[in-house]
Amino acid sequence: MDLNDAVLTCAVNIHWTNAVGITGRKLAYRTATLRLVRNDLREIFVEVTPEKLKPLKFKLKDIMVHKKFMAEGKATFNFKAEQCSLYLSNAPPGTLMLFLRTIFIKMNGGGDGALDDAALQKKLREQMLGSRPSSFEEISPVTTAEMVLARKKAGLITRASTTTPSPQAAKKRRFEELKGAGGEAGQSVPAAKKLYAASPLAATQTEDSLRLNEEQMEVLRACLAGKNVFFTGSAGTGKSFLLRKIISALPPEGTVATASTGVAACLIGGTTLHAFAGIGGGDATAQRCLELASRPVAAQTWRKCKRLIIDEISMVDGQYFEKIEAVARHIRRNERPFGGIQLILCGDFLQLPPVVKGETAVQRFCFQSSAWESCVQCVYELKQVHRQSDPEFVKILNHLRIGHVNETIAARLVSTSKQKIEGNGILATQLCSHTNDANSINDSKLEHLSGDKVLFRAEDSDAGMSKQLDQQVQAPAQLYLKINAQVMLLKNINIANGLVNGARGVVVRIEKGLPVVRFKNNQEHVCRHEKWIIKTATGGVLTRRQVPLKLAWAFSIHKSQGLTLDCVEMSLSKVFEAGQAYVALSRAKSLQSVRILDFDAKQVWANPQVLQFYKNFRRRLIDTSLIPLGPKNKDKKPAAAGSTSSALAKLKKSLMNKPLVSIS
Ligand SMILES: Nc1ncnc2c1ncn2[C@@H]1O[C@H](COP(=O)(O)OP(=O)(O)OP(=O)(O)O)[C@@H](O)[C@H]1O
Ligand SMILES: [Mg+2]
Numbered sequence: 001m002d003l004n005d006a007v008l009t010c011a012v013n014i015h016w017t018n019a020v021g022i023t024g025r026k027l028a029y030r031t032a033t034l035r036l037v038r039n040d041l042r043e044i045f046v047e048v049t050p051e052k053l054k055p056l057k058f059k060l061k062d063i064m065v066h067k068k069f070m071a072e073g074k075a076t077f078n079f080k081a082e083q084c085s086l087y088l089s090n091a092p093p094g095t096l097m098l099f100l101r102t103i104f105i106k107m108n109g110g111g112d113g114a115l116d117d118a119a120l121q122k123k124l125r126e127q128m129l130g131s132r133p134s135s136f137e138e139i140s141p142v143t144t145a146e147m148v149l150a151r152k153k154a155g156l157i158t159r160a161s162t163t164t165p166s167p168q169a170a171k172k173r174r175f176e177e178l179k180g181a182g183g184e185a186g187q188s189v190p191a192a193k194k195l196y197a198a199s200p201l202a203a204t205q206t207e208d209s210l211r212l213n214e215e216q217m218e219v220l221r222a223c224l225a226g227k228n229v230f231f232t233g234s235a236g237t238g239k240s241f242l243l244r245k246i247i248s249a250l251p252p253e254g255t256v257a258t259a260s261t262g263v264a265a266c267l268i269g270g271t272t273l274h275a276f277a278g279i280g281g282g283d284a285t286a287q288r289c290l291e292l293a294s295r296p297v298a299a300q301t302w303r304k305c306k307r308l309i310i311d312e313i314s315m316v317d318g319q320y321f322e323k324i325e326a327v328a329r330h331i332r333r334n335e336r337p338f339g340g341i342q343l344i345l346c347g348d349f350l351q352l353p354p355v356v357k358g359e360t361a362v363q364r365f366c367f368q369s370s371a372w373e374s375c376v377q378c379v380y381e382l383k384q385v386h387r388q389s390d391p392e393f394v395k396i397l398n399h400l401r402i403g404h405v406n407e408t409i410a411a412r413l414v415s416t417s418k419q420k421i422e423g424n425g426i427l428a429t430q431l432c433s434h435t436n437d438a439n440s441i442n443d444s445k446l447e448h449l450s451g452d453k454v455l456f457r458a459e460d461s462d463a464g465m466s467k468q469l470d471q472q473v474q475a476p477a478q479l480y481l482k483i484n485a486q487v488m489l490l491k492n493i494n495i496a497n498g499l500v501n502g503a504r505g506v507v508v509r510i511e512k513g514l515p516v517v518r519f520k521n522n523q524e525h526v527c528r529h530e531k532w533i534i535k536t537a538t539g540g541v542l543t544r545r546q547v548p549l550k551l552a553w554a555f556s557i558h559k560s561q562g563l564t565l566d567c568v569e570m571s572l573s574k575v576f577e578a579g580q581a582y583v584a585l586s587r588a589k590s591l592q593s594v595r596i597l598d599f600d601a602k603q604v605w606a607n608p609q610v611l612q613f614y615k616n617f618r619r620r621l622i623d624t625s626l627i628p629l630g631p632k633n634k635d636k637k638p639a640a641a642g643s644t645s646s647a648l649a650k651l652k653k654s655l656m657n658k659p660l661v662s663i664s
Pocket of ligand 1: 210211212213216233234235236237238239240241242348386387561562563564
């Protein structure tokens with residue numbers, strides 16, 4: 001993110017203690033801005049400016065930083081000399097992480113013009129003689145040299161990249177002791193691995209170190225400006241990745257992250273929209289839905305919500321969307337769209353549609369609901385595909401997305417039917433159109449392997465909530481494995497080494513009670529327990545600890561939406577939804593890692609209503625780029641009139657006449 005790494009806005013409580021540790025003076029601010037500044041002695045201070053009040057400064061020397069709850073937007077600074085503690089809460093987690101990282105780097109990186117002894121003495125003398133008043137300046141951005149030096153001091157450059165700290169060491173590191181710039185830096189070195197992982201120089205590359213591109217930044221800016229946003233884009237354009245960044249840039253209080261399916265909700269660390277909304281499946285009448293949502297817990301959840309995020313919006317039923325919009329207005333006693341909640345919606349309507357229950361039920365997309373137009377203020381389309389890098393495959397996928405298959409495309413896809421995509425004992429994952437088929441394939445393949453089954457049982461934070469965890473977390477409550485079981489990795493362990501969510505492998509042995517997996521890139525990795533955190537509808541947190549693996553002989557296409565998969569084989573003869581074949585194929589990273597057994601152009605189609613929606617959407621995008629779009633944009637006039645407006649009309653017409661993708 002190119003947001004300022006040395007500025008943070010959050011709630012701040014300040015407590016001073018006396019010599020025997022009893023808390024005396026206390027200050028509490030719901031909103032304050034923290035800034036890193038230096039005085040002319042090059043000492044670093046954190047400056048706390050509460051709203052409409054004068055700033056307070058705290059010298060960053062001999063401090064303890066408690067960052068265990070950083071992901072929840074909380075951190076504590078203990079200033080030993082000043083006998084004072086700063087308690088930060090409701091900080092956007094991503095911004096807090098960058099802020100702490102800047103402090104760690106500035107205090108360990110040594111650079112940024114730290115004064116040598118002679119210069120320091122001179123400055124001190126000048127100050128004592130009163131020849132110059134002390135002044136403060138904002139800290140300069142972190143430099144690469146500082147980052148390298150800080151990482152060296154933290155011992156992260158020489159350490160093996162995939163080692164995981166022992167629980168004892170991790171516990172010790174929840175408190176980082178920092179001696180301060182110009183002081184005894186280096187005596188007590190923080191191993192702030194998580195903080196440094198956010199840097200592009202990190203040895204273990206995690207998603208934190210990947211940067212948003214310009215189109216993604218634009219969406220982030222609109223979300224941070226409080227706009228109601230819908231952003232779309234084809235599969236793999238980084239919609240969910242961007243959502244995770246948006247969530248981490250927003251204050252946790254009042255931010256509710258949801259998705260239409262459990263798997264998608266887990267990918268953004270949220271809950272399902274149904275669990276949040278508190279109106280059951282949404283089949284009840286509008287009146288009954290209002291009653292259901294008025295129950296104390298549900299009503300409280302709606303009242304506390306300030307920002308509602310929904311991923312995989314294409315699978316949210318239009319009538320359901322309309323009902324929850326009415327519920328929000330009713331419960332919050334606010335007639336603005338969604339009762340004044342900021343909406344951040346994301347998805348691709350050309351992927352899977354809402355699941356309809358019963359033969360007579362009519363499929364209605366969200367955009368067909370009356371609530372859509374009144375709620376969506378700004379629209380964006382992400383264009384750059386990140387999942388696939390091969391331009392030929394990206395082009396084919398773009399055609400399939402709109403249901404277009406020409407002879408060249410068909411021939412290319414048919415030609416994959418014989419290609420060998422297996423390697424290193426790793427078989428292709430079969431993508432099935434029906435979930436039951438996928439489950440029975442996995443069960444029977446495991447049974448047919450020789451050797452004993454080993455059970456890996458998940459540890460859930462609340463045994464009574466295991467059902468919700470089962471629905472949302474991909475890691476199963478009970479995972480049975482055998483040697484030679486085909487598995488898929490469920491966490492990003494190290495992106496640079498290919499140990500990413502969706503990577504395919506095979507169990508080669510069980511070592512000290514943990515499965516050792518050989519991945520497609522021939523790397524062996526001991527799969528230690530990982531943690532999944534999901535939010536409950538009421539804002540509570542549920543966790544599951546489990547080895548990050550899942551049987552991967554087969555998967556259903558519906559369960560694969562949102563995922564990136566390595567090495568997939570599919571038979572599309574039984575697909576039953578528009579967009580289903582596109583979803584299946586777009587999970588693959590390359591044409592070389594996919595095998596389509598019986599490709600037929602008839603298996604690919606797009607919903608005509610969705611195509612029309614995208615045509616209108618495109619018109620709106622063009623309008624938005626030509627005219628600044630405010631809420632509903634009714635009273636805004638085009639910036640130019642007369643000849644310019646006819647030029648705009650021409651440009652619009654030419655753009656509108658282009659197909660969604662250029663068909664060659
Ligand atoms: N700016 C970026 N830089 C590098 N990698 C990126 C970037 N944005 C996304 N990615 C990577 O691209 C891949 C696909 O991203 P993601 O799953 O978010 O796409 P999506 O648009 O949500 O796809 P789908 O429609 O299938 O759900 C992920 O591996 C993600 O880490
Ligand atoms: Mg996604």
